[in-house]
Amino acid sequence: xxxxxxxxxxxxxxxxxxxxxxxxxxxxxxxxxxxxxxxxxxxxxxxxxxxxxxxxxxxxxxxxxxxxxxxxxxxxxxxxxxxxxxxxxxxxxxxxxxxxxxxxxxxxxxxxxxxxxxxxxxxxxxxxxxxxxxxxxxxxxxxxxxxxxxxxxxxxxxxxxxxxxxxxxxxxxxxxxxxxxxxxxxxxxxxxxxxxxxxxxxxxxxxxxxxxxxxxxxxxxxxxxxxxxxxxxxxxxxxxxxxxxxxxxxxxxxxxxxxxxxxxxxxxxxxxxxxxxxxxxxxxxxxxxxxxxxxxxxxxxxxxxxxxxxxxxxxxxxxxxxxxxxxxxxxxxxxxxxxxxxxxxxxxxxxxxxxxxxxxxxxxxxxxxxxxxxxxxxxxxxxxxxxxxxxxxxxxxxxxxxxxxxxxxxxxxxxxxxxxxxxxxxxxxxxxxxxxxxxxxxxxxxxxxxxxxxxxxxxxxxxxxxxxxxxxxxxx
Amino acid sequence: xxxxxxxxxxxxxxxxxxxxxxxxxxxxxxxxxxxxxxxxxxxxxxxxxxxxxxxxxxxxxxxxxxxxxxxxxxxxxxxxxxxxxxxxxxxxxxxxxxxxxxxxxxxxxxxxxxxxxxxxxxxxxxxxxxxxxxxxxxxxxxxxxxxxxxxxxxxxxxxxxxxxxxxxxxxxxxxxxxxxxxxxxxxxxxxxxxxxxxxxxxxxxxxxxxxxxxxxxxxxxxxxxxxxxxxxxxxxxxxxxxxxxxxx
Amino acid sequence: xxxxxxxxxxxxxxxxxxxxxxxxxxxxxxxxxxxxxxxxxxxxxxxxxxxxxxxxxxxxxxxxxxxxxxxxxxxxxxxxxxxxxxxxxxxxxxxxxxxxxxxxxxxxxxxxxxxxxxxxxxxxxxxxxxxxxxxxxxxxxxxxxxxxxxxxxxxxxxxxxxxxxxxxxxxxxxxxxxxxxxxxxxxxxxxxxxxxxxxxxxxxxxxxxxx
Numbered sequence: 001x002x003x004x005x006x007x008x009x010x011x012x013x014x015x016x017x018x019x020x021x022x023x024x025x026x027x028x029x030x031x032x033x034x035x036x037x038x039x040x041x042x043x044x045x046x047x048x049x050x051x052x053x054x055x056x057x058x059x060x061x062x063x064x065x066x067x068x069x070x071x072x073x074x075x076x077x078x079x080x081x082x083x084x085x086x087x088x089x090x091x092x093x094x095x096x097x098x099x100x101x102x103x104x105x106x107x108x109x110x111x112x113x114x115x116x117x118x119x120x121x122x123x124x125x126x127x128x129x130x131x132x133x134x135x136x137x138x139x140x141x142x143x144x145x146x147x148x149x150x151x152x153x154x155x156x157x158x159x160x161x162x163x164x165x166x167x168x169x170x171x172x173x174x175x176x177x178x179x180x181x182x183x184x185x186x187x188x189x190x191x192x193x194x195x196x197x198x199x200x201x202x203x204x205x206x207x208x209x210x211x212x213x214x215x216x217x218x219x220x221x222x223x224x225x226x227x228x229x230x231x232x233x234x235x236x237x238x239x240x241x242x243x244x245x246x247x248x249x250x251x252x253x254x255x256x257x258x259x260x261x262x263x264x265x266x267x268x269x270x271x272x273x274x275x276x277x278x279x280x281x282x283x284x285x286x287x288x289x290x291x292x293x294x295x296x297x298x299x300x301x302x303x304x305x306x307x308x309x310x311x312x313x314x315x316x317x318x319x320x321x322x323x324x325x326x327x328x329x330x331x332x333x334x335x336x337x338x339x340x341x342x343x344x345x346x347x348x349x350x351x352x353x354x355x356x357x358x359x360x361x362x363x364x365x366x367x368x369x370x371x372x373x374x375x376x377x378x379x380x381x382x383x384x385x386x387x388x389x390x391x392x393x394x395x396x397x398x399x400x401x402x403x404x405x406x407x408x409x410x411x412x413x414x415x416x417x418x419x420x421x422x423x424x425x426x427x428x429x430x431x432x433x434x435x436x437x438x439x440x441x442x443x444x445x446x447x448x449x450x451x452x453x454x455x456x457x458x459x460x461x462x463x464x465x466x467x468x469x470x471x472x473x474x475x476x
Numbered sequence: 477x478x479x480x481x482x483x484x485x486x487x488x489x490x491x492x493x494x495x496x497x498x499x500x501x502x503x504x505x506x507x508x509x510x511x512x513x514x515x516x517x518x519x520x521x522x523x524x525x526x527x528x529x530x531x532x533x534x535x536x537x538x539x540x541x542x543x544x545x546x547x548x549x550x551x552x553x554x555x556x557x558x559x560x561x562x563x564x565x566x567x568x569x570x571x572x573x574x575x576x577x578x579x580x581x582x583x584x585x586x587x588x589x590x591x592x593x594x595x596x597x598x599x600x601x602x603x604x605x606x607x608x609x610x611x612x613x614x615x616x617x618x619x620x621x622x623x624x625x626x627x628x629x630x631x632x633x634x635x636x637x638x639x640x641x642x643x644x645x646x647x648x649x650x651x652x653x654x655x656x657x658x659x660x661x662x663x664x665x666x667x668x669x670x671x672x673x674x675x676x677x678x679x680x681x682x683x684x685x686x687x688x689x690x691x692x693x694x695x696x697x698x699x700x701x702x703x704x705x706x707x708x709x710x711x712x713x714x715x716x717x718x719x720x721x722x723x724x
Numbered sequence: 725x726x727x728x729x730x731x732x733x734x735x736x737x738x739x740x741x742x743x744x745x746x747x748x749x750x751x752x753x754x755x756x757x758x759x760x761x762x763x764x765x766x767x768x769x770x771x772x773x774x775x776x777x778x779x780x781x782x783x784x785x786x787x788x789x790x791x792x793x794x795x796x797x798x799x800x801x802x803x804x805x806x807x808x809x810x811x812x813x814x815x816x817x818x819x820x821x822x823x824x825x826x827x828x829x830x831x832x833x834x835x836x837x838x839x840x841x842x843x844x845x846x847x848x849x850x851x852x853x854x855x856x857x858x859x860x861x862x863x864x865x866x867x868x869x870x871x872x873x874x875x876x877x878x879x880x881x882x883x884x885x886x887x888x889x890x891x892x893x894x895x896x897x898x899x900x901x902x903x904x905x906x907x908x909x910x911x912x913x914x915x916x917x918x919x920x921x922x923x924x925x926x927x928x929x930x931x932x933x934x935x
Contacts, residue, residue, distance in 0.1 A: 015660055022666045030916070037917045051758040061754045069747045071736045084900060090728040142923060143914035161914055169915060186915040190923050197924065202832040202871075218899045228870070228910035228925025235866035235902070236832065246732070251751060253899045257889035258758070271776070272852035272888075272907035275925065277866075280900040286865035287902060297732050305739035326649040330666035364660065366653025366667070367524060369620035389526030398526065402659075406522060410530040413485060413517040414537075423489055438699060448658045452665040453696025456490050463483045463492035467511045 003093050003299030005123050005349050009357040011337020014364040021331040027155075027163050031332040034162040035323040041269020042320060042374070049265070058258050060378040063314035066249050067304060073216040073249045074295065080219025084281025086291040093298050094124035100294055101126060101208065101241055102133045108239055110135065110206045114197075116223065116233040117141035118210025119157065119317065120243050120296060122339040123352070126208070137208070138200050140229035142193050149176040155333030156341065158267050158319035163332055197229065207233035207288070211244040212316070213259060214293070217252045220280040221293070224263060226273050234277050240288035245296050247313035259316060262376035266318035299352035308387045312347050314377045321371035321381065327364055336361060343371035343381045350388060359397045362388035416464070426458050433457075479509050479592070480545040482538075484552045485517040491688045497715035498551050498589060501602050509549075514541045520558035525655045528566070535566055539578040547596065548582070551589040551711050553686050554654075557621035559586055588618070589711055590627040590686055600630045606716040607637030610708075611680035613671070613694065615687040616649050628686055628710055635713060644674045652693040668697050676703060683707045762850075762886025769850045769886050770933065773879075776853025777931055780908035781921065785932045792878060793820040795932045796842065799876050803928065805839045809872060811864030814842065818878065828868050835867055840874030840926070846898065848884045849891035852907055855879060855931070856895060859902040866902055875906075875926040881935045 021027055046052050066073055078088040091097035105113055113130065115121065115137050127137045139148040143161035147154050150172045154160030170184040177196050182188060213222040221242055223230045234240055264273040282291050303312050322328045322342030333341030337358065338349040346365060350358040362385050371381045392398055412422040433439045434457040442450045449455055479502055483495045499509050518538055519531030542548050550556050560583060567579040593599045610632060618624040632640050651667025671694060675683050685691050688709050695707035764772060774784050787795040797820035807824035819825050846858035855877055859866050869875055885891050895903060910925035921927065
């Protein structure tokens, strides 16, 4: 059994993907605009809250508490959900989850399912498994619909289609929705999606959702959304299946008071998102009469076992770290090769794969700390990035040239005598490349720096050489 | 007061003038500066790149070198952040009681240069003269790890003749990030492009910061692009008595 | 051969290095220094609610207890509607003459064909403009307030709390009954970050606030 995260194991190195993306003017333009919009909105609604830091503290502590007692809360959730008429399944990994879900859909003799946004389902490649079994999944979140119809991949946790512009979306809809005409005005595009999906909401008997929160003391699920497709999927079909990562648990219904304040403000910069749906098991005469929860591990217990990285699981998928990240800003989400992009993706994606793949992701950061500043549950992402870099090196997955260079550097920095020797060598070696105190080009593939920036040449006298001279002088 | 200077490995080799400026400022304020020659490196580059084992001896060496120092002054906020944020953790992980003790003992006496001036020496006017327009780039470590706040700006604000201009999007990372600048050169360059853009829009002649690491990266692009703007460590501005000539 | 459930729970326990004791005390020790109680007087609280409702485009009609029906009529006239679906238990006194009111239909297409729906609510949160529906009695099953294009909701002043924590506190009383919170008509900014209102769910949402 092994856990996987979408196609991340086959994704190119971050540097390779980024190289192309920084040259893509539409992506860079769209990403900058999207992140600027949400950043500004977030800043405004956060500034309104005199108790924002206290909410962050409590959010952090609540999640840390859950992780300390996760076994208890999982069992409590299962008990309460079952008592209310739900059925709880457990999946050790992606394949097992897919097998369970496909089985449940097949048991309904259903050939179609409607889906509410759930990145967890992308993680386990659920749509591929469904299609293999002859079942057609329809994404109903507008951005996920755009990505699905465009046969594309999501590039942001909250606004997955931000790399597309309206002309492209219009073309995708014209092609895939069998329309003869359609303007590219956002209202008309949204209107086309409304019509296309409405008949499915009213007809398709099986829905698959994720969960923002799974509440242990009541056995309830909470879905947070803006468009109304969530409400449609969780209340109209006959059968509902919710795929829930085991880290989504919160202890009590009351704890929603923290997260329902911090999540909308962080994710979309709103005081409250348009719709939240909370339901428990099955309710006679209202909504699905068969309800299943699939609790998913898929590598999460491995993250839990790493004391220094455990708080990765505290994430409530708000996307604020993506919007704050100056690296994400230049590349967008596709560079991360995973549905989990940006800072949280850089720590979550490799860990879910036991550091077997995506080893370049922990290095996709300048460690600036902007993510930590905005995280509503105070995950110390920079700290975890450095920790994971340590794991990459420990596992022997660092590039050979880098290992050699770091070894050499460690020798140099070991003593003033070594530093002195290296300096003397450096002054000789640099001579051919220095003009006006500056090096414009380094040879032999050393030009990662100089291809973009000048490099200051080593001055003829180091600080300590000056100091020694000065001391000698003053001592007569 | 005897102030012990930790020049930092890269300042020692590439930016000795910053160290000279720090010495000049502190001596003019009437303090004596010592330079312990056994000093090497705080270990940040190795630690942050994932070579945490290699950083351990560097930490031990640092602790050894500064044993008994009254106060340690460091003109580099990233090195101070390394020491403050990570030495306690590394010490705890080593399990060595004497290392833990040494860290606990030394840390309260380690200061970044502007922290030393403003907090410890109570000085915000060092009597400098520097008649130029300056934009202050708040390096990420100074902003988010050390939370230097307005200390650098206060110091620059009291420099005669200096105009401190607003830097748009100042809090955005410049893209240096240590080995990030090499390992992720394309993204580093893209981030640098945005920073240069903000700087050139600010109307400044000089970009100043408390870290030569950022300045090396920013200055490298400013010079490559023949932008007409240069970089200068804040210490060198504070040491200036006669405008830019001394800094050239 | 252990089940998936057993294996996952075992992995969790192994990951934590043995179960930690005193879960209740641990939970109680969680710091909660955020605002849990509002400080506005009734008038200011209602003003805040109205401000938030207007901010997201809901029209607010101000009524007194005796004239709800009259305001329902005003709202319907303003929207050019002649009929609404209503939940089974909605008070008859709220229904004005001259309009048609249908008790909830059984199939979705009937609901889809309606002009709109009238419900009451369980709680309203002023700070966020949230209206909370408890799907039983006067709010009815979820489909009824979801499928129609127009939703008219009656909110009583004494149902209004100021803060989200106070709202959740009220909701605890019916936590396991289906709940929907509404804070605006459905919206998306997925297309070039331009906010478009009305994707699914009622595109028009009005409130009758009864003081």
